Amino acid sequence: SAVISQKPSRDICQRGTSLTIQCQVDSQVTMMFWYRQQPGQSLTLIATANQGSEATYESGFVIDKFPISRPNLTFSTLTVSNMSPEDSSIYLCSGGTGVSTDTQYFGPGTRLTVL
């Protein structure tokens, strides 16, 4: 199974600033994803991080707000830009092989609080 690390584990930020979250996978997974989990809610997919090209965003999420990079197979970053209190959430990185019978693995998450 893949081990996924994220940093920072938590942060408290001021409104209008930006935060970049890093994700590292310890094995060469094919696919990497970023999710958001708001308090009491389930996981919502933000985007699929594509190696060397622009991420694929889900409805309701845009690149200007959540720019994503994936310079190689095992590393990705998510930036939460121009933050507002509504962005307070847990952000989770996930990786998988892309094989339909395989599960996705999740990082420990980054707990973001925006004041």
Place this chain on the structure above:
Amino acid sequence: GQNIDQPTEMTATEGAIVQINCTYQTSGFNGLFWYQQHAGEAPTFLSYNVLDGLEEKGRFSSFLSRSKGYSYLLLKELQMKDSASYLCAVRKGGSYIPTFGRGTSLIVHP
């Protein structure tokens, strides 16, 4: 789209058995997952069902009925450490990425 429904919260007694249900509606079907998520931690994989029937893994079992759009997770010999949120996630046909339900918060008490 996909609709996934599971109870918000359940409570059970240590040593008992609990069944967490999940119903779904999806265009096509490509597998159902159950994840366990302790507070402040990442979801961890419990089970994957793509064919009808019961899959048993130690104290945990998962059941699927595709015709009914229904699954359950069965936890036996409950332990205090089983207190967590249990997420049902469904892959629709042709897709790798599942859609997650809201999760069921299970509280195990002595």
